[in-house]
Amino acid sequence: MTALGTLLFILGVFAIRMVGGFSLSGVLAGNERVTRLLLLMPLSIVSAVVAVQTFTKGTTLVLDARAVGIAVAAILSWRKVPLGVVVVIAALTTALVRQLGWG
Amino acid sequence: MTAAAQPPAETVKGKSALDLGTLLFASIAIGIAVTSILSGVGTSGWAVMAACTFAYSGTGEVAYASVIAAGGAMTPALVAAMLVSSRFGLLAMSMTGRWKAPLWERIVVAHLASEVAVAAAIEAEPRGEQAARRAFFELALCNTAGWIIGSGIGLALGDVVGNTGRIGLDVVFPASFVGAVVNGLRRKDSTVAVVAGAGAALALTPVLPPGLPVLLAAATSLLAMAAPAATWRKPAVS
Numbered sequence: 622m623t624a625l626g627t628l629l630f631i632l633g634v635f636a637i638r639m640v641g642g643f644s645l646s647g648v649l650a651g652n653e654r655v656t657r658l659l660l661l662m663p664l665s666i667v668s669a670v671v672a673v674q675t676f677t678k679g680t681t682l683v684l685d686a687r688a689v690g691i692a693v694a695a696i697l698s699w700r701k702v703p704l705g706v707v708v709v710i711a712a713l714t715t716a717l718v719r720q721l722g723w724g
Numbered sequence: 725m726t727a728a729a730q731p732p733a734e735t736v737k738g739k740s741a742l743d744l745g746t747l748l749f750a751s752i753a754i755g756i757a758v759t760s761i762l763s764g765v766g767t768s769g770w771a772v773m774a775a776c777t778f779a780y781s782g783t784g785e786v787a788y789a790s791v792i793a794a795g796g797a798m799t800p801a802l803v804a805a806m807l808v809s810s811r812f813g814l815l816a817m818s819m820t821g822r823w824k825a826p827l828w829e830r831i832v833v834a835h836l837a838s839e840v841a842v843a844a845a846i847e848a849e850p851r852g853e854q855a856a857r858r859a860f861f862e863l864a865l866c867n868t869a870g871w872i873i874g875s876g877i878g879l880a881l882g883d884v885v886g887n888t889g890r891i892g893l894d895v896v897f898p899a900s901f902v903g904a905v906v907n908g909l910r911r912k913d914s915t916v917a918v919v920a921g922a923g924a925a926l927a928l929t930p931v932l933p934p935g936l937p938v939l940l941a942a943a944t945s946l947l948a949m950a951a952p953a954a955t956w957r958k959p960a961v962s
Contacts, residue, residue, distance in 0.1 A: 622767040622775065622788060626798045630788060631779040633802065634809045635835065641813030642834025645820045657913075657953065659818040660849075661945040663842045664908045665921030666811045669941035670783070670839060671905055672922035674898035677929045679790075690895040691902060698903035705746015708753070711899035712892030719890065 686723055690715030744862055747840065748870040750900045755874020756881065757893035758782045765792045769879050776875040780835065780868065782897060784809040787934055807935025814942050815842050819860070823853040836864035843904030913951040920944035 622630065645655070675691045676682055694711035755776060762772050762785050775785055787808040791801035816834035819842060825833065841864035848859035905922075908914035921941045928937035 622762060622765070622771045622785075622792070623798065624771065626788070626802065627767075627771040627774055629798075629802055630775060630784065630805055633806050634779040634781045634784055634812065637806065637809055637813040638816045638834045638837065639831070641816035642820065642830060642837070645817055654949070656821075658945055658949060659820065660846055661914060661917045661948045662942055663815055663818045663839070663846060664904065664914050664917040665945040665948065666814060666938060666942050667839045667843060667901055668905045668908065668918040668921040669925035669938045670811065671898045671902050672925050673929060673934075673938055674783075675895070676926055680930055680932075680934065682926060682929060686892075687895050687898075690892060691898055694895070694899040694902045695906050699906045699909075703740075703742050703746050704900065704903065705742070705749050707903065708746065708750040708896055708899045711895050711902075712753070715892035715895045716890065717892075719892070 686715045686718035689718045744866050747863060747900070748866045750896055751867050751870025752874035752877065753893060753896045754782055754900065755871045755876075756878040757874075757896060758785050759875045759878025760881075761786055761789050763879065763882070765789045772875055772879055773872070777872055779809075780838070780871070781805070781809040781812060782871070804934060807933060807939065810935060810939045811942065812837060814939075815839065818842060819845065822849065823857045825857075833860065836860075836868065838864065838867055839901045839904070840864075840867055843901055843907075847904070847907065911953065911955050913948045913953045915956075916951045917945050917948035920947050 671691065675687050676684065690711040693714045694707050697707045697710060758776070759772055762775070767775075767789070776782075779785070784805040788801045788805040791804045792798075815837040819833050819837050822845065841860050844863040845856045845860035849856040905918050908918040921944045924944050925937040925941040928940055932940075
């Protein structure tokens with residue numbers, strides 16, 4: 622990342638955030654349906670990010686050791702295990718599966 | 725108010741010190757992992773620190789680095805980074821009007837609206853605006869602080885970490901907010917958002933440039949609006 626690239630990257634992401642944070646105002650922000658949508662939308666996004674980070678490499682779908690680590694993380698999270706424990710066990714599981722020669 | 729009408733103690737308090745400490749730890753690990761990728765394509769130390777502090781988009785950094793690593797130029801690398809970071813606009817939008825805030829706070833909230841912080845705020849919202857605000861800032865500050873510390877450590881360690889995949893660092897980032905996803909499965913409408921969001925992103929991945937699948941997957945929340953806002957069954961006595 623060059624100096625110009627870094628600057629443009631920072632400004633670009635900041636602009637994206639500010640456009641998002643300030644594009645809804647007045648009537649829309651108080652609307653009940655909009656409020657409900659804004660509760661559901663982050664879940665769609667977060668779920669999509671997890672799926673992409675787990676099952677893809679570039680533009681191809683792959684099933685590898687990451688899937689095992691994330692599956693373990695999902696089960697532990699469902700059982701309300703503290704976040705740090707979830708994260709450490711997910712990483713160790715993935716590393717172990719790789720050590721065993723898969724993905 | 726009778727004692728029976730009060731919510732259980734567990735739902736009243738904020739995130740525990742253990743949760744925040746572990747998030748800090750996870751964020752440090754992510755910072756180390758992302759920094760090693762960025763350093764791998766010849767990014768100088770100050771640029772790594774500036775990007776993690778002010779852009780605050782790990783996936784954006786990784787997207788940028790992967791285009792450069794593949795021999796791409798700066799413009800396509802920036803476009804990839806912006807596409808991947810586009811979800812932060814929607815996450816910032818989803819924080820609109822959750823509590824009364826002056827202009828400076830709205831700017832800070834929009835800037836810090838990461839997956840973990842937004843997920844925590846939404847989880848805390850049934851307990852009131854102030855609970856949501858507190859949860860948001862607790863998580864956002866731990867996330868940012870850990871991120872910056874981790875990037876610094878990553879720079880100091882350099883090649884010591886080596887292949888981040890070997891020690892499973894590549895799952896640290898998604899594992900740190902998979903909790904919000906599985907929590908979403910407890911209600912009908914959010915289950916639709918979770919399942920359709922992941923499905924759409926995966927289905928679109930082979931046909932669209934990185935970042936766009938996640939951005940378009942956000943639209944599945946419109947589908948989720950059609951589902952009832954209820955849990956799957958009455959909570960059992962536990």
